[in-house]
Amino acid sequence: MNRLLSSVAVLLASLGLASLARGSEETSPPGSASPVDFVERGRALSNAPPGQELGLVLLLRADDRGLARAAYAVSTPGSGKFRSYLDSEEIADRFGASQEVRREVVATLAARGISSEAGADGLWIEATATVEQAESLFSTDLKSYSAGSGLGRFIAPAEEPRIPPELFGAIEGVVGLDTEPAIERPDPPTFRSRTALRVDETPPVRMNRQQGLEFNKIARELKTSVRANLGSQKGCSPGRNAATPLAGTTGLPDGLGGTYIPAYTPNQIHSAYGIDSLRKKGLNGEGERIAVIEIDGFKRSDLEEAAKCFGFRAPPTPVKLIDLKKRLAPGGETTLDLQVIAAAVPGVEEIRIVQGKNDNSALLRQHIYLLNLPKKKRPSVVSASLGACEAGLTKNGKYRKGMERVLKTAALKGVTMIASAGDTGSSGCALAGNEGALGQLSVEYVASSPWITGVGGTNMTLNQGNGITEEVVWNNSPLAFGGGSGGVSQFFNQPKWQRGPGVGSLGKRSVPDISMLADNLPGWSIFCTVEDECTDGWLPIGGTSAAAPLTASIALMANQQARKSNGSRLGFLNPSIYEIARREQTRKATFRDVLKIGNDLGSMIGPTDGGNNQPLGCCKATRNYDRASGWGSIEGPSFIGRMLRLARG
DSSP states (O other): OOBOOTHHHHHHHHTOHHHHTOOSOOOOOTTOOOOSOOOOOOSOSEEOOTTOEEEEEEEEOOOHHHHHHHHHHHHSTTOTTTTOOOOHHHHHHHHSOOHHHHHHHHHHHHHTTOEEEEOTTSSEEEEEEEHHHHHHHHTOOEEEEEOSTTSOEEEEESSOOOOOGGGTTTEEEEEOSOOOOOSOOOOOSOOTTOOOOOTTSOOOEEOOHHHHHHHHHHHHHHTOOOOOOOSOOOSOHHHHTOEEEOTTOTTOOHHHHTEEEEOBOHHHHHHHTTHHHHHHTTOSOBTOEEEEEESSBOOHHHHHHHHHHHTOOOOOOOEEEESOSSOOOBOHHHHHHHHHHHHHOTTBSEEEEEEEOSSHHHHHHHHHHHHTSOTTTSOSEEEEOBOEEGGGOTTOHHHHHHHHHHHHHHHHTTOEEEEEOOSBTTBOSBOGGGSOBOSSOBOEETTTSTTSEEEEEEEEEEOTTSOEEEEEEOBOTTTSSOBOOOEEEEEEEOOTTOOSTTTOOOSEEEEOSEEEEOOTTTOEEEEEOOTTTOTTEEEEEOSHHHHHHHHHHHHHHHHHHHHHTTOOOOOSOHHHHHHHHHSHHHHHHHEEOOOBOOOOOGGGOOGGGTOOSSOOSOOOOOSSSBTTTBTOEEOHHHHHHHHHHHTTO
16 A cells, blocks of 8 residues: 555646656756755646745755765675664764854854754754745745645745755755645456445455365466465454455456455464564564554554454554644554554564654654654664656756655664555556556655665465465465565665675666565455445455565564574664575575566556556566565564674675
């Protein structure tokens, strides 16, 4: 249930498909006075309300190359600095703006009536300004534009803003003058045939094992990733029977068309990936903290109902608001994240939810807030299921620069960052609801960043003991539109650590890095009573938004084990992942190579969306690394053991 950039639809209308295909990152030339990513918005509806407050992030001039070198050193096995993490004061002293510069920027803003605070890392200034103050400071007019039918309005500059002379040399840009919604709110991935039964219809019956074997045979012939649940469930009856009826699915024998496939319950997923064996060793997240970045809310009662059904503890869920005066309305995304994490690591000290407005500035400050927490309160792992197709971000260089600083800083502080890769296959520019995509290759940012672990999607077949007998790349075509995203970045060069059999030498960052269960059939059994999204209560939900928090939970277990053995937390995972995968013996023991199906959904993208119902050419499942599933899925106990052994050399 990964969330996609809403501006793709606007770009379609204003720029056309051809302009979305540009392959180079657009940045301001050296010495440019442009502080933002200026985009022509067309006709403005009105002037922006002068008293409306804007949350701004001013990017201070800093040593980004030095920051990257240091982040790479603390994250790379074999480095003399491996897992020797830094904290804010040392980061600021070595790579940030001087205290004098920070004080001068704050004073300059204060002289204009703008309140601000310098971040402890010396890399940014957070400020709150009215529209009128921002217009004066950056010599621009801010106008009000339509975000689309029924989506309200947003504010953006009507002409290119300028850094004021008194801040020349001190700041490199600002994020926050444009409040266009950054992330769309798609429906949870599920079959479109999932509709309420009429009273005169025959209720579907639960698919038995023999029918499941027959269904899987048909699914393999169709080359779809959809699979029956052949394992053994635990939990309350409603939770075990969360499902999508197959009524309306074409090509099935009569006996199968009247059945439903029950969703996976936590015991099945945990057994499949070795989480249950880790729990038996006392690894349940105790003493650790994890956080999720969200743009919707949740009902605590939904989490507690799921915990009651499946027998796990519902951990504390404190909420931090960024740019908000009250909590966000409940949504399916946070509901899914919390239930996946709580089921896997119920002993965790807290799952901190950071809620923010749906714009680039708020997304930046949600991350900054977590990194600025005191060490004892700072999460060791952060999971975010928020994506934006790269093809729609070519004008957002300052936002990307700020986010890259955030991710490098997280690596330097030993905070593991996890991102979902997306739910629309190699066609990463999703349309509304994830029910379609533009007919072009694209990956999603932030999963495509060289400083985060991007998690793709799979599906699996279980035996009656809940062991994996088959794992395939998530790709529901031709039955439905949906699949794990992956491919090649147009923004980022191939990182030093991205090496190993199958990676190749394309010269660009490839995603995903690994993949976990994401297919919505059978899907995850989730309790959700969010109005207009999942009011049925128990239902199956999928997406890389489930795969990402599951991966984050395993990383949290590794940090708990490291702390118990007086080791250092894992931090940025990718250099270690690729080091383990580089050798055949450790690769086969740690990763389950996914060799079936790919993530190309092009055959389901027609001319109205820029396709011709033909494959897009990427990405196939192959031996070793591929851009459909990365290195494949992870085997929990081996993954943790080898991650911890890397620090010992």
